[in-house]
Amino acid sequence: MIRIENVSFRHRTVPILSDITLTIDKGGVVALVGPNGAGKSTLLSLVARLQPLQMGNIQIDGLPVDATPGRQLARVVAILRQDTTVASRLTVRELVSFGRFPHGRGRLSAADHAIVDAALARFDLADLAGRFIETLSGGQRQRALVAMAFAQGTDYLLLDEPLNNLDMYYARELMRALRAAADENGKTVVIVLHDINQASAHADRIVAMKGGRILADGAPCDILTPDMLEVVFGLRAPVETIGGKPFVLHQL
Amino acid sequence: MTAALSTSSWRAKAAAGLGLAALFAVSLAVGVSPLPPGRVLSDPDALQLLLVSRLPRTLAAVLSGAGLAIAGLIMQTLSRNRFVEPATAGTAQSAELGILLVTLFFPAASLPVKTLLAAGAALAGTSVFLATAQRLPPAQPYLVPLFGIVYGGVIGAAATYAAWQADLLQFLSVWTNGDFSGVLRGRYELLWIAALMVAAAFLVADRLTIMALGREASIGLGIDYARMMQIGLVIVSVITALSVVVVGMIPFVGLAVPNIVSRLMGDNVRGTLGWVAAGGAGLVLACDIAGRLIRYPYEIPVGTVMGVAGGAIFLWLLFRRGGHG
Amino acid sequence: MADRRLLALAAAALLSALAFLLIGLKGNIAFVLELRLLKLAALMQVGVAIAISTVIFQTVTGNRILTPSVMGLDALYLFGQMLMVFLLGGVGYVSLDPQVKFAVEVMVLMVLASGLLLPMLKRRLDMGLMLLAGVVFGVLFRSLYSLLARLIDPNDFAVAQTASFANFNAVRTDLLAFAAVVTVLAAVLAWRARHVLDVVSLGPEAATGLGVNWAASVTGLLLLVSALVAVSTALVGPVAFFGLLVAALAERLVVTRRHARLLPAAALTGITVLVGGQTLFQHGFGSATALGVVIEFFGGLVFLLLLVLGSRS
Numbered sequence: 001m002i003r004i005e006n007v008s009f010r011h012r013t014v015p016i017l018s019d020i021t022l023t024i025d026k027g028g029v030v031a032l033v034g035p036n037g038a039g040k041s042t043l044l045s046l047v048a049r050l051q052p053l054q055m056g057n058i059q060i061d062g063l064p065v066d067a068t069p070g071r072q073l074a075r076v077v078a079i080l081r082q083d084t085t086v087a088s089r090l091t092v093r094e095l096v097s098f099g100r101f102p103h104g105r106g107r108l109s110a111a112d113h114a115i116v117d118a119a120l121a122r123f124d125l126a127d128l129a130g131r132f133i134e135t136l137s138g139g140q141r142q143r144a145l146v147a148m149a150f151a152q153g154t155d156y157l158l159l160d161e162p163l164n165n166l167d168m169y170y171a172r173e174l175m176r177a178l179r180a181a182a183d184e185n186g187k188t189v190v191i192v193l194h195d196i197n198q199a200s201a202h203a204d205r206i207v208a209m210k211g212g213r214i215l216a217d218g219a220p221c222d223i224l225t226p227d228m229l230e231v232v233f234g235l236r237a238p239v240e241t242i243g244g245k246p247f248v249l250h251q252l
Numbered sequence: 253m254t255a256a257l258s259t260s261s262w263r264a265k266a267a268a269g270l271g272l273a274a275l276f277a278v279s280l281a282v283g284v285s286p287l288p289p290g291r292v293l294s295d296p297d298a299l300q301l302l303l304v305s306r307l308p309r310t311l312a313a314v315l316s317g318a319g320l321a322i323a324g325l326i327m328q329t330l331s332r333n334r335f336v337e338p339a340t341a342g343t344a345q346s347a348e349l350g351i352l353l354v355t356l357f358f359p360a361a362s363l364p365v366k367t368l369l370a371a372g373a374a375l376a377g378t379s380v381f382l383a384t385a386q387r388l389p390p391a392q393p394y395l396v397p398l399f400g401i402v403y404g405g406v407i408g409a410a411a412t413y414a415a416w417q418a419d420l421l422q423f424l425s426v427w428t429n430g431d432f433s434g435v436l437r438g439r440y441e442l443l444w445i446a447a448l449m450v451a452a453a454f455l456v457a458d459r460l461t462i463m464a465l466g467r468e469a470s471i472g473l474g475i476d477y478a479r480m481m482q483i484g485l486v487i488v489s490v491i492t493a494l495s496v497v498v499v500g501m502i503p504f505v506g507l508a509v510p511n512i513v514s515r516l517m518g519d520n521v522r523g524t525l526g527w528v529a530a531g532g533a534g535l536v537l538a539c540d541i542a543g544r545l546i547r548y549p550y551e552i553p554v555g556t557v558m559g560v561a562g563g564a565i566f567l568w569l570l571f572r573r574g575g576h577g
Numbered sequence: 578m579a580d581r582r583l584l585a586l587a588a589a590a591l592l593s594a595l596a597f598l599l600i601g602l603k604g605n606i607a608f609v610l611e612l613r614l615l616k617l618a619a620l621m622q623v624g625v626a627i628a629i630s631t632v633i634f635q636t637v638t639g640n641r642i643l644t645p646s647v648m649g650l651d652a653l654y655l656f657g658q659m660l661m662v663f664l665l666g667g668v669g670y671v672s673l674d675p676q677v678k679f680a681v682e683v684m685v686l687m688v689l690a691s692g693l694l695l696p697m698l699k700r701r702l703d704m705g706l707m708l709l710a711g712v713v714f715g716v717l718f719r720s721l722y723s724l725l726a727r728l729i730d731p732n733d734f735a736v737a738q739t740a741s742f743a744n745f746n747a748v749r750t751d752l753l754a755f756a757a758v759v760t761v762l763a764a765v766l767a768w769r770a771r772h773v774l775d776v777v778s779l780g781p782e783a784a785t786g787l788g789v790n791w792a793a794s795v796t797g798l799l800l801l802v803s804a805l806v807a808v809s810t811a812l813v814g815p816v817a818f819f820g821l822l823v824a825a826l827a828e829r830l831v832v833t834r835r836h837a838r839l840l841p842a843a844a845l846t847g848i849t850v851l852v853g854g855q856t857l858f859q860h861g862f863g864s865a866t867a868l869g870v871v872i873e874f875f876g877g878l879v880f881l882l883l884l885v886l887g888s889r890s
Binding site for chain 1: 332334458461462464465466467468469471472473474475476514515518519520
Binding site: 398406410556 | 706709710712713714716717719720721723724727728818867870871873874877878880881884885
């Protein structure tokens with residue numbers, strides 16, 4: 001369980017997050033949505049202790065993120081930031097293998113190799129395993145980074161807009177893979193999404209943020225309503241239900 | 253496929269080892285007094301020459317070359333910029349200023365103490381560089397080394413001014429321009445500490461690869477980013493200070509070798525560290541041998557030879573890369 | 578407003594020149610005065626040459642933190658000089674008339690500089706890449722210079738040292754007359770090109786659109802810069818950041834990039850800083866030889882400041 005209590009955060013004098021309290025239960029896919037500047041990425045990076053907490057508490061499975069050794073946390077939670085760039089000349093397999101670093105400190109056991117292979121297969125990277133990262137397209141690179149976070153083998157996976165750079169096909173494939181990881185392996189996936197319809201299609205729960213606060217929190221059918229969309233995104237758009245799931249026709 | 257790969261890499265390793273051994277042997281044989289291999293065992297004078305001068309000189313070249321190349325690799329990892337090395341980040345210049353000030357104020361201090369203080373100055377200077385370099389926009393990677401070169405130039409100007417006032421310019425030029433001609437038994441042994449630093453780099457090889465992915469990826473994988481930064485800086489500063497104090501600064505080694513190795517075999521530090529160390533040793537040895545031969549029997553300092561050879565390699569790297577866009 | 582500032586700058590330049598000539602004047606006054614006049618003429622030339630060449634170079638490259646010496650031009654001059662010694666042999670070189678020698682050196686630099694820089698300007702490389710390449714060219718040429726120097730005279734260990742910093746105390750007065758011709762000619766040409774320079778500063782597309790032949794103008798301006806760099810380097814030696822200091826100061830003072838103002842302002846600032854600084858160092862603190870190093874130090878700081886501030890905005 002991820003327990004976020006009364007978390008506030010400022011950048012210099014600008015408030016980014018104001019008194020956020022949120023509990024995320026183990027298992028399932030939780031999507032964070034909201035307009036630009038809502039504080040989604042900041043919240044995610046605070047949970048992943050990439051930035052120091054200024055106010056409030058965050059615990060993952062009872063471990064306070066600001067007081068637990070980094071290595072121990074790295075076996076519980078993995079994060080992929082939105083703007084991760086790989087300038088190193090590493091092959092896809094090498095990069096994904098570094099996801100196992102928190103476990104063996106660089107020594108890869110047979111089990112580690114199996115996990116790396118599974119991650120490569122799950123994100124359709126087996127054919128690219130020997131290629132250098134710099135030779136990949138943006139979407140392939142993005143998948144390699146997600147595979148690395150996945151290979152970390154943590155119960156909690158935090159992903160910040162992982163669908164960037166992905167075409168329609170791979171965006172859906174990635175969401176399905178994450179869904180499968182939650183359903184089959186009991187993973188908890190917390191994902192910042194730009195495309196609210198992806199959230200509706202694949203997430204169990206949607207948390208809508210705006211201006212550093214949580215405005216709404218619930219199942220997709222509760223969040224994707226014309227009224228709620230107007231409150232969160234400031235736009236009125238029709239919502240249609242297809243296969244029992246609500247979709248926003250925001251292009252109309 | 254794995255078997256084929258390991259065979260070819262075994263072959264490459266053997267070839268590199270042989271090449272290095274050949275350079276080592278040539279370095280032992282080349283000098284003003286002829287030293288035919290056959291006489292070493294029979295002639296005590298020849299043996300003396302070998303043990304007192306040639307062997308220490310050759311070892312000094314190997315140690316400083318390997319050390320500086322590793323220092324360059326670590327600098328590039330920590331700054332996440334391929335064009336940074338001790339000579340382009342103010343590290344060497346800070347070490348020079350440091351040892352100059354020690355010589356000025358505590359002339360009686362022993363060489364290890366002086367080296368230690370020079371390493372401290374190098375550490376401070378490099379920390380300032382890295383802290384400032386992080387403020388430069390990441391979209392313009394060439395600004396970082398440019399900043400570093402001018403930053404080093406400013407520190408160097410301060411050192412020159414101080415040396416001028418104190419009439420120590422002769423000393424300063426010894427530290428700024430690498431030269432192995434003065435290396436004798438008893439005067440280079442401090443450089444073995446550089447070998448220890450290289451060994452330390454091997455211990456943290458995987459962590460260095462991850463550091464190159466950036467702060468957030470490192471923390472996400474459970475690495476104590478700040479501490480690794482300190483460890484890396486200490487290794488770089490100690491190696492640079494040792495080189496400056498014992499043989500004088502040699503530019504471009506830390507730049508050319510890691511870049512070429514990265515191009516040939518990637519950036520997985522665990523796999524490339526040995527190649528970088530061997531490449532640095534080989535490059536410096538080759539330049540020193542060239543410096544002894546170009547104007548035989550006179551010597552051209554290795555710093556000058558490397559300035560030409562390394563500068564040409566650097567420009568080649570720069571424009572090959574620039575050409576790709 | 579700007580005119581008044583130009584006048585004030587001219588007054589400052591005049592004052593520093595008078596101070597340089599008159600402070601501590603004693604002994605054989607006529608002799609000392611003549612010596613000082615010669616030196617003053619040299620310093621003024623150097624100040625003007627560096628200031629104008631830097632302003633033009635910054636305009637052509639469209640970069641405010643570039644100077645000819647940051648791009649290694651002065652090192653290139655020294656290298657060309659040493660190359661001539663190497664090719665002609667020491668004796669053949671010494672027997673040449675110094676003025677002829679200098680004229681040949683100026684031309685060698687013009688050829689080398691255009692061969693090196695024009696392709697870079699044409700390809701319109703990333704400015705940071707160009708800067709870095711220039712700095713490395715500088716190191717390369719300095720190393721080549723000392724390599725050649727040692728090949729010519731292996732015992733001359735002083736060579737490398739003298740090449741690294743300018744010495745404003747020991748000017749080559751024998752080249753003064755010829756250098757003066759080059760400087761004045763270049764200054765006049767620069768002045769006549771002041772409006773073209775304004776257009777060039779807009780960049781190649783805009784300049785071409787306004788009817789300026791880009792390639793021809795840039796080539797001509799670069800040759801002008803090469804000649805000026807040759808003058809200053811021949812007279813006092815290499816100065817890396819002095820031009821940057823002067824150009825930055827001048828632009829702050831006249832608050833414009835229009836060359837009708839900027840060129841004279843930079844020239845006057847160059848004279849003031851150089852002559853005033855030398856006066857201070859001769860009569861005030863420190864040794865007279867140290868001005869070059871001090872200018873490098875502060876010029877370098879200005880460079881770093883511009884780099885960090887400029888990239889943040």
